[in-house]
Amino acid sequence: MRWLLLVYRIPRQPTAGRVFVWRKLKQLGAIAVQDAVWVLPNTPRTLEQFQWLAAEITELKGEAVLWQADQIDATSEQALVEKFQEPVLAEYEAIVAALKKKDRDLVALSKQFQQAQAKDYFASELGKKTRARLLDAGQR
Structure with missing residues (x-):
């Protein structure tokens, strides 16, 4: 890396x-x-x-x-990758939780998703699932 x-x-x-x-x-x-x-x-x-x-x-x-x-030390590299992933995953989880609410603001959640996705340097699975849920919520 x-x-x-x-x-x-x-x-x-x-x-x-x-x-x-x-x-x-x-x-x-x-x-x-x-x-x-x-x-x-x-x-x-x-x-x-x-x-x-x-x-x-x-x-x-x-x-x-x-x-x-x-990076020379693979253990340190994995710890560094996790430091990048933790806040992004928390943002995705907050979006998923907000999508479950009745009074959700899809425009604001989409913007929040785009900001999180811009920092998702390792293309997390949760990011892909969050995107799918946002798209699904927009079609209802």
Whole structure:
């Protein structure tokens, strides 16, 4: 498995820049392996997203370095994969639970699904089942 690592340093003030970067990393579903070292699976999409973020960090008068890496320890790699999957699976479970309610908002749930799916880097089975349930609910 290949990974992307973003290592960055950004000025403490103004804090808005630090918050912007942190929110963007969370939105991408990146995992922090150290304070300012974040990881994503290496895909064309994640590479492009990290490149854009690195450019934005530079615009904020910070420094950013993007690395491509291989994981050597398979046990650690599986633990890292699980760190990516846990929050996404929780989001899918919340969507499935909301679909069971009578007053569900299918538009909002579809948007929530799309956001979760964008972070589902390992194409989980629950994601496929959640998509099918959403489609089924939309046809009723």
